[in-house]
Amino acid sequence: MRLHPTLHHHIVNALGWPELRPLQAAAVGPVLDGEDALLLAPTAGGKTEAAVFPLLSLMEADGWSGLSVIYVCPLKALLNNLLPRLETYGGWLGRRVALWHGDVTAARRQAILRNPPDILLTTPESLESMMVSTKVDHRMWFGDLRAIVVDEVHAFAGDDRGWHLLCVLERLTHLCGRPIQRLGLSATVGNPPELLAWLQGSSKRPARVIAPEAGPAPAPDVGLDYVGSVPNAARVIAALHRGEKRLVFCDSRSLVEQLGASLRELGVTVFLSHASLSMDERRRAEQAFTEARDCVIVSTSTLELGIDVGDLDRVIQVNAPSSVASFLQRLGRTGRRSGTRRNCLFLALTHDDLLTCAGLLLLWSRGYVEPIVAPPSPQHIVAQQILALALQEHRIGSRLWQEWWNGLGLFGPSALPVAEHLVAEGFLESDGPLWFIGPEAEKHFGRRHFMGLTAVFTAAPEFAVLHGRQELGKTDPSLLTASVDGPRLILLGGRTWRVTWVDWKRRRCFVEPYDGGGGRARWVSSGIGGVSFAVARAMRDVLLGEDPPVSLSQRAVGGLAAVRKDNLEIVHPGGTVIVRAPSGDLRWWTWAGYRGNTTLKATLGSLADESQRVDDLYLRLRGDLTAAEWRSAAPALRDRLCLPEVDDKAVDGLKFSAALPRRLAVATLSTRLAALDTAATVLDEPQRFTIL
Known part of the structure; x- marks a missing residue:
C-alpha cells in the first residue's frame, strides 16, 4: 500500500x-x-x-x-x-x-x-x-x-x-x-x-x-402506495415499521410541517429538518433522531446528502423527488448494515402524484440517471466575479483582469460587454488603466461589507420566528399579513404557534405555543420547476399500460387503473394528441416537460393561448384553431424554434442582474428556460386531433 x-x-x-x-x-x-x-x-x-x-x-x-x-x-x-x-x-x-x-x-x-x-x-x-x-x-x-x-x-x-x-x-x-x-x-x-x-x-x-464496479448487492425493496392525503400518509407512516428509525422525505417545507404536525397528533416521536428551521432546531432534531430508535424524522433535501443521522431502517418518500439521481441519494441512506438491503416506500397524495411517482420509478428501473449539466450563459456570475476581484485586489488592470481566470471560457470575448457595462454604469470606476469598485456597486451590493456579493443564490425575504429569546426558524411574511379570523397561527417545527407581536422593522415575529392546532406553513419557492422530458415521457408510458417493477399496493394498483381510465384520450403510442373539449378548450398533450413546453409555447406564437401558465404535460392552443390550420402551420415550426420569453419579475429575481445589460440578463434566463432539442423532438412526432 x-x-x-x-x-x-x-x-x-x-x-x-x-x-x-x-x-x-x-x-x-x-x-x-x-x-x-x-x-x-x-x-x-x-x-x-x-x-x-x-x-x-x-x-x-x-x-x-x-x-x-x-x-x-x-x-x-x-x-x-x-x-x-x-x-x-x-x-x-x-x-x-x-x-x-x-x-x-x-x-x-x-x-x-x-x-x-x-x-x-x-x-x-x-x-x-x-x-x-x-x-x-x-x-x-x-x-x-x-x-x-x-x-x-x-x-x-x-x-x-x-x-x-x-x-x-x-x-x-x-x-x-x-x-x-x-x-x-x-x-x-x-x-x-x-x-x-x-x-x-x-x-x-x-x-x-x-468508479470501481460495486460487488453484488441485494435488489432494493422499493414500493409505491396511494394514500390520498397528508393525514392518511401520517397514519401509514405511524402504523408501518414500529420500533424502527424512519427518514421521510418531502420536497417542500410546507409539506414537511404538515406531515410533522399530523404525525405528532398520532403520538409518533417525530423530528423535522428543513432550511427555514433555525440551525439549533435542526441540530437538536438530528441529534435526537441519531440517538433514538422508534421515531421518524421528516425532511426536505437537507438530509439527502451525506449527513450522518445514525443507523436508518427505512426511507419513505412522500410524492416524487425532483429526479432519479435524487431518489438514488435517498435510497442510499438505507441498507448500510450487513444483512440489510436498501429500501424506499413512495406515498402518493393525489392521482397526479401517483402518476409522477410511477413514471419516475419506471425511469429508474431502466437504469436512467440524469446527466449533470451546468446552467448555460452565466453572464451574471461573470459580473459578480469581476466585482469580487475588484474588492479582493482593490485595483484591477483594465487589460489584465481576464488573466485571473486562467483562460476559463466564461472570461473570453463574451465577458467584455459585461465588463464594459460595469464601467459605463458606475459599478466600476476607472482611473487610467485601473478599475476599482464604483458607487453603483456600493449601492446595490455594499451592505454588510458586500456580503450580498459573495452568495450567488437569492433567498426569499423571511421573518425570524422567536419564542422568547430562542429563534425557532423563519416564515414567509404573507402569513403575517393575510387576513385571519381569530388568532394568527403559524406552523413551525411541526407545532402550532400563536403570533403575539410582529417587529416589522427588524423582520421578526414573536410567538407562544398554541394547543388548538390549525397553524399554517408557507414559503415561496424559487427557481425553475416542473418535471423533465424524460420523466414526462415515462409518465406517458405508465398511462399506456407499463407498470414500474416495484411493489404496488392494492391502492396503488387501483389508483393507476383509475388514472389510465380517466386519461385514455390524451395518450397514443404513435405520437402526441391534440384534444378539443366540449367547452372549446384545445390542449396539445406534448408530454414534453416544463422546459420543453415553455420552448414550444414560444415557438408556436399565435397558435398558442398566450395567456396560459405552462404545464409539464400539455399546452393550450388557440381555441378557434382548426385541424386544417394546425396541419398547415405545424411543418414550418421545426425550422423556427424560439427561445422562451421571460418577464421583468424573473429578470429582477436573477441575482446580480442589476450589474448586467438588460439584454444579457434576459438572454441568460431565456437560454436556461429553453429545451430546443426537446421541442424539435416533439414537433417531429405525428399529432392526432381528437374531439371529445
Missing part, C-alpha cells in the same frame, strides 16, 4: 479496517500521482476517505505546510458532520483541521487566521468572503494551497453555485501561482466524464473518473 505507514497503521488498528474499500483502494495511486479525479460511489461509499487518506500521505511525503487542502461542501451541516472525522484522521499525523462558515464565531476565525490549519472545511461563499475580506491576507493565507476536494460535486454543478465555485477555484489558482489538484466526490451521475471536465476548468493535469 502506498499510503503513509503511520496512516496505514491507524486505518488497520484504530478503524479496524483489514483493507480499504474498492473506491478507496482505486483512488490511492491517481491521487498520490497528482491527478485530478472524480470519485464516484453511492452514499456511505467511503468517498471522503478515498480523497483524504492519499492527500494526508502527500502532505507527509512532500512536506506540505500551511493551509494545503481545502474541503468544500454545499451544506454547513455536512461540514459540521465531517469535522470530527477529519480531525481524527489529521491528528494521526499531527495535522490540524479547521471549520470556517457563516456560523463560526468571529473569535474562532481570528484564531484560525493566526494559526492556519492544514485542512480547511468550508463553503464556496465563505471562500469568497475570505478572498475579499480586508482582514485576510489572502496571498499569505492561500499561498501554500495544493489541493481542493469538492464534496457532492453534482449538487454544485447543476446550478450557479457550481459556476461560482469554479470561478473562485481559478482565482485561487492564480493567487497561489501553481495548478491546484482538483478532486470531486459524487454519487451516481449520468455523465461522469463531462462532470470531471467541468470541474477541471483550466487545469491541464491528467484526470480520470474513478
Whole structure:
C-alpha cells in the first residue's frame, strides 16, 4: 500500500479496517500521482476517505505546510458532520483541521487566521468572503494551497453555485501561482466524464473518473402506495415499521410541517429538518433522531446528502423527488448494515402524484440517471466575479483582469460587454488603466461589507420566528399579513404557534405555543420547476399500460387503473394528441416537460393561448384553431424554434442582474428556460386531433 505507514497503521488498528474499500483502494495511486479525479460511489461509499487518506500521505511525503487542502461542501451541516472525522484522521499525523462558515464565531476565525490549519472545511461563499475580506491576507493565507476536494460535486454543478465555485477555484489558482489538484466526490451521475471536465476548468493535469464496479448487492425493496392525503400518509407512516428509525422525505417545507404536525397528533416521536428551521432546531432534531430508535424524522433535501443521522431502517418518500439521481441519494441512506438491503416506500397524495411517482420509478428501473449539466450563459456570475476581484485586489488592470481566470471560457470575448457595462454604469470606476469598485456597486451590493456579493443564490425575504429569546426558524411574511379570523397561527417545527407581536422593522415575529392546532406553513419557492422530458415521457408510458417493477399496493394498483381510465384520450403510442373539449378548450398533450413546453409555447406564437401558465404535460392552443390550420402551420415550426420569453419579475429575481445589460440578463434566463432539442423532438412526432 502506498499510503503513509503511520496512516496505514491507524486505518488497520484504530478503524479496524483489514483493507480499504474498492473506491478507496482505486483512488490511492491517481491521487498520490497528482491527478485530478472524480470519485464516484453511492452514499456511505467511503468517498471522503478515498480523497483524504492519499492527500494526508502527500502532505507527509512532500512536506506540505500551511493551509494545503481545502474541503468544500454545499451544506454547513455536512461540514459540521465531517469535522470530527477529519480531525481524527489529521491528528494521526499531527495535522490540524479547521471549520470556517457563516456560523463560526468571529473569535474562532481570528484564531484560525493566526494559526492556519492544514485542512480547511468550508463553503464556496465563505471562500469568497475570505478572498475579499480586508482582514485576510489572502496571498499569505492561500499561498501554500495544493489541493481542493469538492464534496457532492453534482449538487454544485447543476446550478450557479457550481459556476461560482469554479470561478473562485481559478482565482485561487492564480493567487497561489501553481495548478491546484482538483478532486470531486459524487454519487451516481449520468455523465461522469463531462462532470470531471467541468470541474477541471483550466487545469491541464491528467484526470480520470474513478468508479470501481460495486460487488453484488441485494435488489432494493422499493414500493409505491396511494394514500390520498397528508393525514392518511401520517397514519401509514405511524402504523408501518414500529420500533424502527424512519427518514421521510418531502420536497417542500410546507409539506414537511404538515406531515410533522399530523404525525405528532398520532403520538409518533417525530423530528423535522428543513432550511427555514433555525440551525439549533435542526441540530437538536438530528441529534435526537441519531440517538433514538422508534421515531421518524421528516425532511426536505437537507438530509439527502451525506449527513450522518445514525443507523436508518427505512426511507419513505412522500410524492416524487425532483429526479432519479435524487431518489438514488435517498435510497442510499438505507441498507448500510450487513444483512440489510436498501429500501424506499413512495406515498402518493393525489392521482397526479401517483402518476409522477410511477413514471419516475419506471425511469429508474431502466437504469436512467440524469446527466449533470451546468446552467448555460452565466453572464451574471461573470459580473459578480469581476466585482469580487475588484474588492479582493482593490485595483484591477483594465487589460489584465481576464488573466485571473486562467483562460476559463466564461472570461473570453463574451465577458467584455459585461465588463464594459460595469464601467459605463458606475459599478466600476476607472482611473487610467485601473478599475476599482464604483458607487453603483456600493449601492446595490455594499451592505454588510458586500456580503450580498459573495452568495450567488437569492433567498426569499423571511421573518425570524422567536419564542422568547430562542429563534425557532423563519416564515414567509404573507402569513403575517393575510387576513385571519381569530388568532394568527403559524406552523413551525411541526407545532402550532400563536403570533403575539410582529417587529416589522427588524423582520421578526414573536410567538407562544398554541394547543388548538390549525397553524399554517408557507414559503415561496424559487427557481425553475416542473418535471423533465424524460420523466414526462415515462409518465406517458405508465398511462399506456407499463407498470414500474416495484411493489404496488392494492391502492396503488387501483389508483393507476383509475388514472389510465380517466386519461385514455390524451395518450397514443404513435405520437402526441391534440384534444378539443366540449367547452372549446384545445390542449396539445406534448408530454414534453416544463422546459420543453415553455420552448414550444414560444415557438408556436399565435397558435398558442398566450395567456396560459405552462404545464409539464400539455399546452393550450388557440381555441378557434382548426385541424386544417394546425396541419398547415405545424411543418414550418421545426425550422423556427424560439427561445422562451421571460418577464421583468424573473429578470429582477436573477441575482446580480442589476450589474448586467438588460439584454444579457434576459438572454441568460431565456437560454436556461429553453429545451430546443426537446421541442424539435416533439414537433417531429405525428399529432392526432381528437374531439371529445
